[in-house]
Amino acid sequence: MTLELALSPAAGVVPLTRSDPPPLVPVWYAADAATGAVLDELPLVPSPIARVVGQPMSTSAQLTISGAPSGWIEDTEPGRTMVVCVVDETPIWAGLVIGRARGSAPTAALSLVTPEAYLDRRYASDHTWSAVDECSVVGAGLIGDCAVDGLGLIVDAVASGTLISETYADSNDTSILSALTSLMQTGSPEITIDVAWSDSTMTSFDLIARIRHTLGVHSSTPNAVFELPGCVISYTQTEDYTSGKGATAARAYGNGEGATRATSGDVLSPLIAQGWPRWDHRWTPNQATTDPAVLTAAATQAVAVMGAGTSIWTLDAAASQAPRVGTDWGLGDTVALQVDPSPAGGQIIAPGHPNGVQVNLRALGWSLDFAGNKLTPVLAGS
Incomplete structure (x- = not known):
């Protein structure tokens, strides 16, 4: 996912000027995908990298062969290795090597995907869960289905107290990613796979599957503030009431056919009583569930989010000036956008x-373009 904005100055707008600190300098390491052991440092020129809660993200990178270590062929073997981006000694992104092109050119092209993509290549086993915790049992259990001969994922699942009932069959060929995505579409749990140093020796990396009812740190005091004037280059707020973005009535479906199909029934927004017209939204967030309570919760969340329409905030920030991703803030955290009011005549x-903007938003992802010194958070909020 790449979110980019190019706002042309309107008449009367005085362009803002800034003196940027030096651009971020990433260090790229090759590592064994199964063990995390560091293999070598690589001279990579990457395309923008990105992460989004619960979603696999892909990118590409060019390896300069003349400056590469002697073992670069083994270091970048597709299916066997991964590359990790480290900024200020903090690992912020991992990409599994799934493709490589090499020949007479002075560079080798690598195709990379974040570890979430691995979950789409492993399948859910037979499970029948009844009224168990969504994170510590269902989420952790699905991740456990790829523990044998896998990436060595460390499962960090915190019990949420929300109980759900789910059934999976190996014969249905449901990928683990598909199963987890269906759960997230009903509201929870959320999952992401982080990368971190295994220990202080910095000789290997851990891939950590974090499972929470809601990921991130949420507070009225945001973890990071993006300011204009300041690190923000441009931003926009898009208010949307198209299908799937705005609704005052929602009905969620689950497993089954016809009259036996699990459903939430219609959940109405209080806005209807205040004079808003009824706009319907019907969808199947989770085909594996037969639990009306899970579907009702999903429909209730849908009308709460979509009742007055979806407000999407996007911004581009100077990466060298912006709060550091992975250090100052991470996926799921509350961040703030602060835009100064325009003074009269100024x-x-x-x-x-x-009149300016002061809004707290949730960071669901980010894209980082090192060459362009541009950080683009993926934000959700009102």
Whole structure:
């Protein structure tokens, strides 16, 4: 996923100027995908890298062969290795090597995917869970299905107290990623796979599957603030009431056919009583569930989020100036966008919000372009 904005200055807008610190300098390591052991440091020129809660993300990178270690062929073997991006000694991104092109060119091209993609290549085993914890039992159990001969994932699952009932059959060929995605579409649990140093020797990496009802740190005091004037280059708020983005009535479906199909029934937004028209949203967030309570919770969350429409905030920030991803904030955390009001007769900061902006948002992902010195958080909020 790549979110980019290019806002042309409107009439009367005085372009903001800034003196950026030096761009971020990533260090790229090759590592064994199964054990995490560091193999070598690689001279990579990457395309932008990205992470999003619960989603696999892909990118590519060029390896400069003339500056590569002697074992670069083994270091980048598809299916066997991964590369890890480290900034300021903090691992922030891991990509499994799933493709490589090499020949007469002075570079080798690598195709990379985040570890979540591995979950789409392993399958859910036979499970019948009834009224068990969504994170510590169901989420952890599904990740456990790829423990044997896998990536060596460390499972970090915190019991949420929310009980769900799910049934899976190996014969249905349901990928682990598909099963987890269906759970996330009903509201929870959420999952991401982080990368971290195994210990202080910095000789190997851990891949940690974090499973929470809601990932991240949530607080009225945000972990990081993106400011204009400041690190923010441009931003926009998009208000959307198209299908799937706005609804005042929701009905979630689960397993079954016809009259026996599990459903939440219609959940209505209080906005209807306040004079809003009814806009319906019907969907199947989880085909594996027969639990009406799970579906009702999903429909209730849907109308709460979509009742007045979806407000999407996107921004581009100077990566060298912005709060550091992986250090100052991470996936799921609360961050803030702060835009100064435009003084009367003075510099126009943001014509679309002349009174400024002060809004807390949830960081569901990010994209980082080292060459362009651009950080693009993926944000959700009101």
